[in-house]
Amino acid sequence: MDRSEGHITEDGRKIGAVMMEMRNITLKFGGVVAIKDISFDIRQGEIRAIIGPNGAGKSSMLNVISGFYHPQEGEVWYNGSRRAPMRPYQVARQGIARTFQNIALFEGMTVLDNVMTGRLNFMKTNLFQQAFWRGKAEREEVHNREFVEKIIDFLEIQAIRKTPVSRLPYGLKKRVELARALAAEPHLLLLDEPMAGMNVEEKEDMSRFILNANDEFGTTIALIEHDMGVVMDLSDRVVVMDYGKKIGDGTPDEVRNNQAVIDAYLGVAHD
Numbered sequence: 001m002d003r004s005e006g007h008i009t010e011d012g013r014k015i016g017a018v019m020m021e022m023r024n025i026t027l028k029f030g031g032v033v034a035i036k037d038i039s040f041d042i043r044q045g046e047i048r049a050i051i052g053p054n055g056a057g058k059s060s061m062l063n064v065i066s067g068f069y070h071p072q073e074g075e076v077w078y079n080g081s082r083r084a085p086m087r088p089y090q091v092a093r094q095g096i097a098r099t100f101q102n103i104a105l106f107e108g109m110t111v112l113d114n115v116m117t118g119r120l121n122f123m124k125t126n127l128f129q130q131a132f133w134r135g136k137a138e139r140e141e142v143h144n145r146e147f148v149e150k151i152i153d154f155l156e157i158q159a160i161r162k163t164p165v166s167r168l169p170y171g172l173k174k175r176v177e178l179a180r181a182l183a184a185e186p187h188l189l190l191l192d193e194p195m196a197g198m199n200v201e202e203k204e205d206m207s208r209f210i211l212n213a214n215d216e217f218g219t220t221i222a223l224i225e226h227d228m229g230v231v232m233d234l235s236d237r238v239v240v241m242d243y244g245k246k247i248g249d250g251t252p253d254e255v256r257n258n259q260a261v262i263d264a265y266l267g268v269a270h271d
């Protein structure tokens with residue numbers, strides 16, 4: 001199949017042109033080379049996984065995409081333009097949202113208020129305008145609330161919308177984090193270990209929500225995940241990292257049969 005032209009997946013989803021391209025990225029922390037000359041792309045509409053053993057450099061790569069880390073070498077291309085080094089909030093304004101490995105919610109706030117924070121980039125009126133042009137501010141507020149309620153319904157968390165996040169079990173907190181990220185209407189959604197610490201049932205739910213978000217909103221998704229079953233089921237394409245290098249890139253089947261990948265996961269010595 002010629003992937004340069006995009007294609008329709010077996011389940012009927014459309015994979016389009018390249019949206020993000022990492023070109024020869026190298027990231028160092030002092031003497032530690034976390035990412036070594038890695039290139040790969042993310043296509044519109046796809047679910048792209050980044051996998052690899054512990055310490056492979058996956059989180060570092062997600063942090064480069066989201067603007068938390070700035071690579072010493074290489075280029076990040078987004079929607080056809082080279083991206084200048086920018087702060088995470090600027091990356092967010094470009095339509096890239098993320099969740100974190102360790103949940104990063106406002107624990108004392110309700111689910112609804114946490115999800116509302118995902119709309120911050122859409123709140124254009126400032127305090128002055130809110131005081132003097134109440135109509136505009138109110139319309140904006142109503143629209144943001146409507147969108148947030150839609151996401152809350154979509155992720156089936158209506159029953160806990162007024163509950164403070166601190167009272168929720170872990171699996172539900174992860175779902176609220178996903179809700180907040182989706183509330184930002186991202187073009188590209190980055191998920192850092194969305195299933196970590198979940199039981200089988202919670203993982204099934206999360207997989208369904210990720211697939212539905214991709215399907216319903218057309219959100220492109222890049223995720224890091226350790227659960228191989230989940231990765232192989234969810235992803236259109238998988239990048240495999242080991243010791244900061246890329247050792248595989250392809251469909252789940254291609255990656256599964258890649259000897260370098262099999263060796264890395266079995267812990268075979270390498271040079």
Ligand SMILES: Nc1ncnc2c1ncn2[C@@H]1O[C@H](COP(=O)(O)OP(=O)(O)OP(=O)(O)O)[C@@H](O)[C@H]1O
Nearest residue numbers: 029032033034052053054055056057058059060061
């Ligand atoms: N802020 C940092 N300062 C120094 N070294 C770091 C930093 N972040 C990551 N590293 C190092 O970079 C390498 C890659 O780490 P990274 O967290 O990206 O790997 P990972 O594949 O996400 O691992 P895991 O699956 O265990 O989360 C490791 O050797 C790690 O110790």
